[in-house]
Amino acid sequence: MTAQIPAHNLSVDQTIAAISAQPQPRVSQAEMEQAVRTLLLGLGEDPDREGLRDTPKRVVKALQFLTSGYHQSLDELLNGAVFHEDTDEMVLVRDIDLFSSCEHHILPILGRAHIAYIPNGKVIGLSKIARICEMYARRLQVQERLTQQIANALQGLLKPQGVAVVVESTHICMVMRGVQKPGSWTVTSSMQGIFAEDAKARQEFMSLIRHNPSFH
Numbered sequence: 513m514t515a516q517i518p519a520h521n522l523s524v525d526q527t528i529a530a531i532s533a534q535p536q537p538r539v540s541q542a543e544m545e546q547a548v549r550t551l552l553l554g555l556g557e558d559p560d561r562e563g564l565r566d567t568p569k570r571v572v573k574a575l576q577f578l579t580s581g582y583h584q585s586l587d588e589l590l591n592g593a594v595f596h597e598d599t600d601e602m603v604l605v606r607d608i609d610l611f612s613s614c615e616h617h618i619l620p621i622l623g624r625a626h627i628a629y630i631p632n633g634k635v636i637g638l639s640k641i642a643r644i645c646e647m648y649a650r651r652l653q654v655q656e657r658l659t660q661q662i663a664n665a666l667q668g669l670l671k672p673q674g675v676a677v678v679v680e681s682t683h684i685c686m687v688m689r690g691v692q693k694p695g696s697w698t699v700t701s702s703m704q705g706i707f708a709e710d711a712k713a714r715q716e717f718m719s720l721i722r723h724n725p726s727f728h
């Protein structure tokens with residue numbers, strides 16, 4: 513959606529429309545299950561043995577859940593929870609659990625997100641920040657795009673003074689296969705508005721997400 517029009521130039525309605533665009537499935541459930549059956553055969557397995565008999569159905573169902581973010585509507589998700597509020601202090605929701613799927617291997621990306629904005633007359637229901645994060649996580653992703661999409665959505669919806677998003681995660685495709693580096697973390701960020709322009713605002717955000725909460 514950001515290819516032609518920068519997110520900060522989109523109206524709220526345009527943002528919702530862009531974010532809610534739903535790709536239509538072009539193949540049937542049966543064809544998808546058949547494809548999983550073929551994969552099992554290719555792996556040298558017997559898809560008719562008891563333990564695997566329902567696996568194609570389960571795999572398709574699991575993948576559909578893990579990509580259900582394509583079919584979510586931001587409008588429904590928001591449920592009207594954008595409120596006029598006269599505050600210009602930073603709002604930060606940190607340590608949001610994040611489970612996504614890498615688009616190169618369809619393997620999990622596991623991590624957390626820290627999302628902040630500085631309002632400009634409007635605030636959003638706090639849970640909706642985590643829901644926006646989930647909506648984008650439940651798609652085939654690269655971490656950079658996921659981070660950017662979360663930031664763009666908040667920017668488009670609230671037109672705040674600034675948005676900051678940091679995603680820290682581990683890619684199972686780098687842990688269990690390929691380069692096999694358990695313990696590696698990938699950190700991506702998207703800084704918009706005041707967070708991009710003002711080092712002090714950015715530093716405040718960074719120090720708040722580094723600080724260990726005392727209620728753990």
Ligand SMILES: Nc1nc2c(ncn2[C@@H]2O[C@H](COP(=O)(O)OP(=O)(O)OP(=O)(O)O)[C@@H](O)[C@H]2O)c(=O)[nH]1
Nearest residue numbers: 614615616617653654655656683685686689690691
């Ligand atoms: N930038 C970026 N790269 C990712 C992400 N998830 C996976 N990748 C990388 O995508 C690349 C795909 O590289 P390829 O050489 O085509 O695939 P591959 O042979 O499976 O690569 P290896 O993982 O190095 O074995 C790998 O370097 C992955 O680590 C992501 O979220 N962002």
Ligand SMILES: [Zn+2]
Nearest residue numbers: 614616617685
């Ligand atoms: Zn991968």
